[in-house]
Amino acid sequence: CGMFAHKYPKWVAKLHYGEKYFAFDGVKDLMKFYFNPLKWGKYTNATKDKITSFEVTDYYKQNSVDGFKAFYVIRSDIYGPMGNELIPFDKLEDAKTFQKDHNGKxxxxxSEITENIPYELDSK
Structure with missing residues (x-):
């Protein structure tokens, strides 16, 4: 989207490709890129099979966790820099607590995040 991820450290998500990485201002925008990097530019080397790691920021702990193993709450009353967001957590129990406290759907x-989910979150 063109926003600067460094302005939103509480929401930073990164896709690593070896020693290079792409930083995003939230998981939602990262997922849009993950599913279709060529939509955003000539990122021919940014394919899923070349990802070496995926980091997200745990909402409660504010530390970096493995995005492939994280749990994501959607449609809560908490918004990220770009509105509705996939809110990441390292532990399922934390995600359940957040879901209850913040009306998450x-x-x-x-593995359950499909290409259409980030776009559906944009259309609240």
Whole structure:
């Protein structure tokens, strides 16, 4: 989207490709890039099979966690820099607590996030 991720350290998400990485201002925008990097530019080397790590910022602990293993709450009353967001947590129990406290609609594992979900979050 063109926003600067460094302005939003509480929301930073990164896709690593070896020693290079792309930083995003939230998981939602990262997922848009993950599913279709060529939509955003000539990122021919940014394919899923070349990802060496995926970091997200745990909402409660504010530390970096493995995005492939994280749990994501969607449609809560907490918004990120770009509005509705996939709110990441390292532990399922933390995601459940957040879901209850902030009216989250669902908890998703990474494997359950489909290409359409980030765009659906934009259309609240």
């Amino acid at each position: 669902r908890i998703l594992k990474f």
